[in-house]
Amino acid sequence: MSAEGLEKKKTIDLRKKHIGPSCKIFFSHDPIKIVQAKGQYMYDENGQRYLDCINNVAHVGHCHPDVVKAGAEQMGFLNTNTRFLHDNLVLYAQRLQATLPEKLSVCYFVNSGSEANDLALRLAWQYTGNKDVITLENAYHGHVSSLIDISPYKFHQLSAAAEQNLFVHVAPSPDVYRGKYRVDHPDTATAYADEVKDIIDNVHKKGRKIAAFIAESLQSCGGQVIPPVGYFQQVAEHVHKAGGVFIADEVQVGFGRVGSRFWAFQLQGDDFVPDIVTMGKPIGNGHPMSCVVTTREVAEAFMASGMEYFNTFGGNPVSCAIGLAVLDVIEKEDLQGNALRVGQHLTNLLGKLKERHSLIGDIRGCGLFVGVELVKDRVKLTPATAEAQEVIYRLKEQHILLSADGPHRNVLKFKPPLCFTAQDADLVVEKIDLILTGTLVFMSRA
């Protein structure tokens, strides 16, 4: 809580002048100026504390001292590229590998989830010799141009009717609450996987070939969607048969967040192993770093192209020191266990809230990745978009940071730092309860 600093209005004015207007801010009518953060708390310029339920990047807690120390020490020693040998690089790769199925053994270190997913596509294209990509409805995989192409969440935002690229095919989101096949369907996993198979058949009819199927292990921006168990196995079978690879995007959901497993794709069962896994956001607790892990076979095929892969900052000794520290803290503080326990507590509390508030249509979550879908009608599932926004703004007044996402922006999204406590969960659920109780009154004022 720095004593000095610009007046908030001055900060806003300079931002308007010098920062791209496409870069949106939370609560744009009355944005928050955050000057410090610790654990699951953020502090504004007046020392007001906010409970942070959304910053999944600050995975082990904002400014965790062990992570800061590891980064600061290594910054003072050496920070250079991977064209020199360094122990941090190989020790970190070894540690990451140990969290994954054995065949996922080769790492490429990059700087962001976007760079990771773009490289995953390059690996898939090179390995398979094919071009076409199957992605999910409402998917978001990053901001570089190749990923806008495979992110319906983004390309549907374009005001000018953007052409969907010919090589991109969109499969239904495996959303058993609002999607094409719902909880009442006897076998949603097969039904959704068969949709992917149909796409493959159609692609083949056009004389085209599948390079990859890509999906977040749990859809995040897409509305906190948890695919039915068995879906990935069946999709992988169809995709492999077609000569393609399975890319699991763990950028939002990896590193123990889901509680029962370290990686979200493992929720599908041990018989499922993707060909490529991409990681990002939480990997460095805020430090810009990221990783792609794949099999020896895919890596060798990529090398056989003859093209070197060089990433200036990726895998530098500072990033790797920070990555190692994050893994250490997750283990030392049993944050995966905490995610499981607190996540379960949060989901239970929200479940009780659902019994009393008809606006809550669905509660779904694994560990500290939880979605609360608000609907105006539990049969028609009419999205309660404005109400979700109201809840978010009212929570902000209570100094609680939550966001709403999904294609209808009606899903309250919990993805707090993993040091989130049961008491934090109690507090936020209590506040939501109060807000929902008063919602109609408040809305009528709007």
Next chain:
Amino acid sequence: MSAEGLEKKKTIDLRKKHIGPSCKIFFSHDPIKIVQAKGQYMYDENGQRYLDCINNVAHVGHCHPDVVKAGAEQMGFLNTNTRFLHDNLVLYAQRLQATLPEKLSVCYFVNSGSEANDLALRLAWQYTGNKDVITLENAYHGHVSSLIDISPYKFHQLSAAAEQNLFVHVAPSPDVYRGKYRVDHPDTATAYADEVKDIIDNVHKKGRKIAAFIAESLQSCGGQVIPPVGYFQQVAEHVHKAGGVFIADEVQVGFGRVGSRFWAFQLQGDDFVPDIVTMGKPIGNGHPMSCVVTTREVAEAFMASGMEYFNTFGGNPVSCAIGLAVLDVIEKEDLQGNALRVGQHLTNLLGKLKERHSLIGDIRGCGLFVGVELVKDRVKLTPATAEAQEVIYRLKEQHILLSADGPHRNVLKFKPPLCFTAQDADLVVEKIDLILTGTLVFMSRA
């Protein structure tokens, strides 16, 4: 110089096992293990000191204490995304803007030169509504898929004959030593710019339209090429007339390296202002960060698409604190002035060497961005590729790090940290002199 650490062989073995084989290492037959660095020096695991003539990323010197301190302190306070207001973001944007022509006023912060160049393309596509891109022969603009497309330096490496994308057009490199128009030509600037005009005319004949011309302000991987003054102005005129924008890639060459000016595009004269400038490598002295700066008009058009631009790590308070510290150090230590003075000294010494060694075909440089092109024949310009490799390896034995690049890998490339001294220049030139004197003897042993 850590006392502990893996045996070098163990580091190599783990690297082979867990790091993508496409990620190449310097001196692959006997790679160097670097454990520490300071200023223009790097140290291996045995405490051996290497003079670093190549790491342009460590711009103000490896592990500069002011930069380390700024990063370490901010890491302990707050490291979060730009959806909250923060002074570091706006103050840094303001400081960067002050180094640029006034109309370049809007910043987008990203994580790497690749992310910056990809965003530059997205800006150009959206602003112009056109698709086609003109790039230079031997250009390298980054490793994400959209940039491989516009990087002949990369796509020509592909063993399988890669198809050049239909929307990409390659103009001759404005290389007055080895290129299509040489020093003996009366007006190389116009001749090379007319080549771009011809491409535009051909594109129009095919019913296509130009979105952008992109070039490094000085080609780096392309062989340390310095375009003739006036070339960019004429190209910009042709490109603007065609409805496109001019993207100046300063990832390798910006931030005072060229000595006489802060940005390399300014070497063309004050009458030249690009529409988009991309920055990278030196911007954070090794910290993964990067920036795109453009005009208000381009930024507004990008926003009008309706698509938000969000970059998880880009512009975070730690990156901005580091960026500010780098600008402070450049100023405080007059590193731009040092680049000018030491660069001139280095170029003079190399010029004298050229008089005595026929292998040296050309010396070209601005500040501490210098190329020494080795040729077997000064008339035919036959590239002395193997000899360049010999020089590099022999210098390594002398604990001096230099590299060779360019389409024929025959250009010795100087781009040291800007704290490089006249004594450092004396040493490396003396060693090159000794190596060249003994080259034939050495080569006959090979």
